[in-house]
Amino acid sequence: DAMVIQNPRYQVTQFGKPVTLSCSQTLNHNVMYWYQQKSSQAPKLLFHYYDKDFNNEADTPDNFQSRRPNTSFCFLDIRSPGLGDAAMYLCATSTRGAMRGYTFGSGTRLTVV
Amino acid sequence: AQTVTQSQPEMSVQEAETVTLSCTYDTSESDYYLFWYKQPPSRQMILVIRQEAYKQQNATENRFSVNFQKAAKSFSLKISDSQLGDAAMYFCAYRRRNTDKLIFGTGTRLQVFP
Numbered sequence: 408d409a410m411v412i413q414n415p416r417y418q419v420t421q422f423g424k425p426v427t428l429s430c431s432q433t434l435n436h437n438v439m440y441w442y443q444q445k446s447s448q449a450p451k452l453l454f455h456y457y458d459k460d461f462n463n464e465a466d467t468p469d470n471f472q473s474r475r476p477n478t479s480f481c482f483l484d485i486r487s488p489g490l491g492d493a494a495m496y497l498c499a500t501s502t503r504g505a506m507r508g509y510t511f512g513s514g515t516r517l518t519v520v
Numbered sequence: 521a522q523t524v525t526q527s528q529p530e531m532s533v534q535e536a537e538t539v540t541l542s543c544t545y546d547t548s549e550s551d552y553y554l555f556w557y558k559q560p561p562s563r564q565m566i567l568v569i570r571q572e573a574y575k576q577q578n579a580t581e582n583r584f585s586v587n588f589q590k591a592a593k594s595f596s597l598k599i600s601d602s603q604l605g606d607a608a609m610y611f612c613a614y615r616r617r618n619t620d621k622l623i624f625g626t627g628t629r630l631q632v633f634p
Contacts, residue, residue: 438620440620440622447609447627447629448626448627449611449624449625449626449627450565450611450624452621452622455620455621457620462620497565499622501620501622503618503620507567507570508553508555508557508567508570508613508615508622509567509622510567511564511565511566512564513563513564514564
């Protein structure tokens with residue numbers, strides 16, 4: 408089945424140690440998103456790619472970076488994780504212009520110790 | 521700027537009963553989409569139902585239906601014959617047509633009691 412896959416499901420990292428979360432999709436969607444979701448809150452958009460065009464949200468900290476080497480893969484890099492970055496990170500995809508909603512991955516729960 | 525408001529942080533319903541979750545939004549646009557997403561505990565967020573703003577007819581998906589009031593900017597979700605598996609966080613979301621960004625409400629946690 409076509410889907411959005413996030414690895415790993417759970418990630419523990421040390422305070423200040425760079426960490427990378429990955430997302431892959433088999434849907435051939437041209438837009439990929441990264442959301443941060445803290446406990447019982449709405450997902451907060453960090454950035455998204457339309458093809459290779461990167462769109463950063465104004466309030467996304469510089470500590471968060473992203474890469475999209477090809478259509479299928481997108482990475483979230485946290486350069487120096489702080490305790491406040493502990494959250495669920497959701498990857499989603501969509502097709503620009505389509506009225507369909509997003510397709511979400513299962514998320515990566517990040518713990519910072 | 522567009523905003524989405526869910527005024528009910530928590531709701532509960534008895535199995536087999538009907539429950540309605542509220543959502544209001546603010547936009548100056550006329551062409552947009554509205555969505556309800558379900559996020560079970562520790563599980564993937566999935567699309568429940570969607571509505572195109574230019575369609576007057578309310579969307580329906582099996583036990584799930586919406587009451588879309590465009591003038592009032594209201595988009596409520598009705599769950600009929602509630603099941604234990606309906607227990608989850610429900611998010612209302614808005615997207616302006618021909619844009620990429622989905623704007624979420626703060627969510628409503630639904631509990632279903634046997």
